[in-house]
Amino acid sequence: MLQEVYERLYRVxxxxxxxxxxxxxxxxxxxxxxxxxxxxxVEKAIGNLREEGLLDPRRLLATEDEELAELIRSAGYYRMKxxxxxxxxxxxxxxxxxxxxxxxAEPLEELRAKLLAVNGIGxxxxxxxxxxxGNLPKFVVDAYTYRVFARxxxxxxxxxxxxxxxxxxSGLERDAVLYxxxxxxxxxxxxxxxxxxxxxxxxxxxxxxxxGGPLEPDFF
DNA sequence: GACCAGGCACATC
DNA sequence: GATGTGCATGGT
Numbered sequence: 001m002l003q004e005v006y007e008r009l010y011r012v013x014x015x016x017x018x019x020x021x022x023x024x025x026x027x028x029x030x031x032x033x034x035x036x037x038x039x040x041x042v043e044k045a046i047g048n049l050r051e052e053g054l055l056d057p058r059r060l061l062a063t064e065d066e067e068l069a070e071l072i073r074s075a076g077y078y079r080m081k082x083x084x085x086x087x088x089x090x091x092x093x094x095x096x097x098x099x100x101x102x103x104x105a106e107p108l109e110e111l112r113a114k115l116l117a118v119n120g121i122g123x124x125x126x127x128x129x130x131x132x133x134g135n136l137p138k139f140v141v142d143a144y145t146y147r148v149f150a151r152x153x154x155x156x157x158x159x160x161x162x163x164x165x166x167x168x169x170s171g172l173e174r175d176a177v178l179y180x181x182x183x184x185x186x187x188x189x190x191x192x193x194x195x196x197x198x199x200x201x202x203x204x205x206x207x208x209x210x211x212g213g214p215l216e217p218d219f220f
Numbered sequence: 221g222a223c224c225a226g227g228c229a230c231a232t233c
Numbered sequence: 234g235a236t237g238t239g240c241a242t243g244g245t
Contacts, residue, residue: 076242
């Protein structure tokens with residue numbers, strides 16, 4: 001089923017090119033800024049940082065909170081994200097001398113634990129950094145992943161982040177490129193068809209729905 | 221004007 | 234341990 005879903009989505013939407021051609025550091029910053037926010041709002045914030053020449057760990061860390069907050073305002077939650085970004089940057093500079101190369105050389109699970117220990121970095125942000133900035137094979141789970149699979153009856157309602165991640169990682173070849181595309185495709189189909197209220201007409205996964213249509217939990 | 225977006229931490233029961 | 238709430242902008 002995991003493979004079939006991937007193939008259907010890939011056939012219809014093609015490669016998504018998530019975070020291509022940007023630096024790993026931009027990806028890391030973006031991973032924090034995009035928390036519960038539309039990517040469009042993040043692009044502008046990253047553009048501001050680029051214009052100011054601040055897309056560098058030490059320079060960004062040295063930026064005054066007020067100034068940084070203003071530059072990332074468009075991404076929303078800008079006061080909180082200023083703090084979260086700085087917490088992450090502090091960890092990067094203090095433990096890895098500000099070097100992403102050094103950070104990503106760390107064993108995967110040890111690095112994941114260090115990211116999760118940063119206040120403001122939860123499982124999805126940590127895994128996005130590992131996968132999209134570090135090209136490390138960590139499957140990223142998000143709200144769409146959960147909705148798509150729960151509504152089709154492929155997982156139980158109530159499945160938590162770690163269980164769902166394990167479901168993907170144990171059922172797929174351990175491959176960062178595959179994980180990257182798969183997650184991006186799920187966001188794509190989710191955005192089009194699997195928001196808080198599902199719109200299954202024209203969805204490439206509609207044929208795979210259970211009898212009677214999508215299952216609905218009483219939350220989201 | 222309500223609703224939603226590629227979450228997370230913290231308070232409270 | 235489960236459930237609720239604050240955080241904030243910008244697009245539909």
